Amino acid sequence: MTSKTVTIVGQGYVGLPLAQAAVRAGWAVNGLDVTESLVDALNSGKSHVDDLSDADIQEMLDLGYRATTDQSAVSTSDVVVICVPTPLGDGGSPDLGAVKGASRSVGDNLTSGTTVILESTTYPGTTDDIVKPILEMASGLTAGTDFQLAYSPERVDPGSKHYGIKNTPKLMGGINDASTQAAVAFYGTFIDEPVPMDGMREAETAKLLENTFRHVNIALVNEMTKFCKELNIDIWEVIRGASTKPFGFMKFTPGPGVGGHCIPIDPNYLSYEVRNQLGYPFRFVELAQEINNSMPRYVVDRVGEMLNDHRKPLNGSEVLLLGVTYKADIADQRESPAMPVAEALRERGAVIRFHDPMVETWNLESGNVTREADLDAAVASADVVVVLQAHESYDLEKLASSAKVMLDTRGVAPKPAVRL
Ligand SMILES: NC(=O)c1ccc[n+]([C@@H]2O[C@H](COP(=O)([O-])OP(=O)(O)OC[C@H]3O[C@@H](n4cnc5c(N)ncnc54)[C@H](O)[C@@H]3O)[C@@H](O)[C@H]2O)c1
Structure with missing residues (x-):
């Protein structure tokens, strides 16, 4: 039996641990990145993220992982996961440049039957309003029928001794039920608890709720810290x-x-x-x-x-x-x-x-x-x-x-x- 292939676009803090989990579960994994020096380092067994050692990268290479800058890797993939950065641009607005660029290179090489999943953290509507039209325009294919499309946010807790990819429940919402199920089938090969969601917007917003919840509660104790000091508490x-x-x-x-x-x-x-x-x-x-x-x-x-x-x-x-x-x-x-x-x-x-x-x-x-x-x-x-x-x-x-x-x-x- 030939193993199935996944291409993970972006080999950073999120994409690389995902590549490790997938290759350990028996997937042939292409780690696609635009940074040539990073690709060379990974292929020579050098890690650049905290949670993976050089020995981990060597193990991945032995199991069938390859880093590459060649976008045509997408054309022979059953699943493609996009894990590229979503920083803030000028004036604090979202900078979706990497998401758009990655979507274009995936679209240019997309073939029927592939499942495309976005993992980058982003605002609600990105998968439907930004990624989908780019994929469809570049490939000439239709999301939900010719290829499956889903959003699944990353929940990595860097440095955690308790939670890794396997034992952290993962949300996934597709453009239709078949897409959600395709994402569940992929992640279910190495994650204990895939959590299907009713839609992509809900999955995108859930991730932002989680991070906003932390942000707000940290602010609450920080504000209390200041006045407690003055009250001698x-x-x-x-x-x-x-x-x-x-x-x-x-x-x-x-x-x-x-x-x-x-x-x-x-x-x-x-x-x-x-x-x-x-x-x-x-x-x-x-x-x-x-x-x-x-x-x-x-x-x-x-x-x-x-x-x-x-x-x-x-x-x-x-x-x-x-x-x-x-x-x-x-x-x-x-x-x-x-x-x-x-x-x-x-x-x-x-x-x-x-x-x-x-x-x-x-x-x-x-x-x-x-x-x-x-x-x-x-x-x-x-x-x-x-x-x-x-x-x-x-x-x-x-x-x-x-x-x-x-x-x-x-x-x-x-x-x-x-x-x-
Ligand atoms: N780091 C975390 O702890 C964490 C946790 C949850 C979610 N996220 C989200 O995951 C996403 C990725 O974050 P990260 O920390 O892995 O970023 P990162 O900067 O560590 O890695 C991103 C990689 O993507 C590559 N890249 C950029 N544009 C590309 C393109 N067009 N095609 C191919 N590769 C491209 C870069 O060269 C880089 O190696 C972001 O949306 C982030 O908000 C990160």
Whole structure:
């Protein structure tokens, strides 16, 4: 029996783990990408994403995975999944350039009987209004009859020890029932719980609801953090108490801002479309953005106050930043709030250095930041230490006792350490 073929368009944080899951399930997998250097690296067994090692890529190659820049791979595929970036463009509007480009290259090579699935996070209506016409125009085929078309959002939790592709339920909504079932049949070969949805718009919006939910709840605890500080109430103890309620409450924790490729970006796709189509704002998203974007400045103000208590100005003080990635125990720096924190510290004249076991070089718009390799020596010599990301390897109790002044923005260091 010959194995079936899937082409996964975009071999980044989403496409590459998907390729691994599919090849392990017996699919022949083409990893199609426009970046030639990336394709070469993958074919020589080199990984560029946190969750996959070089050995994982070698295993994939042994099982039948090939990275390629050749779009004609689509023409011999049973399934094509599009996992290309959906960033924000000028003025914060959605930039669907990669989705449109990928759709065109898929359409140019599409053959009857193929199932095409979009995984990129995007606003409701993208699959139907943008991807479908491009595919149909380029191929001369009709969605829902000649080829199947569905949307299935990615739910990857980078660095998670508990949830991977297999045990995370996955939504899939097709242009018609046959398309939904075709997506279920594909994902069902390596995912425990495919969840069919009634439509593509509902599947697209569900993803945005999930990310907006996180964004809004993080903003809620961040706003409470600020006024609890003024009321002399320990927000961390408040959250610990509330979290003992076994129903109707979900724990979110304050921090220096939101980072990563999803939370700071995806809700904009929803608010943009609400305003675009209906003419009014999605107020929760705009408020959450305002509050979460204010957190880096709040951290810098707190650092300034703490130094002031020690009769030191921020201007000229040596500030050591610990952990500059957007999430603990991963190397991804995208949209990390460490960047605005560092820039604001520099603006006020602080001399910043960083330590991060996952990051070798850290570039800011205002220039490189010096990396400290010897953590203990750096902590002892800094005027103030700011924990921005509590990587597992940090012993924060020890660091708090050896630092002259320390602010833990993640609330991990035990009392009497100062938390945000
Ligand atoms: N990273 C996450 O944790 C995460 C989680 C859920 C959803 N998403 C969503 O998944 C999508 C992909 O994100 P990512 O993090 O994997 O992006 P990424 O930047 O890591 O990777 C995207 C890849 O697509 C390639 N690419 C760009 N245009 C292309 C084209 N026209 N044809 C072929 N390849 C092309 C790029 O070279 C890159 O290698 C986005 O919509 C994102 O919002 C990401």
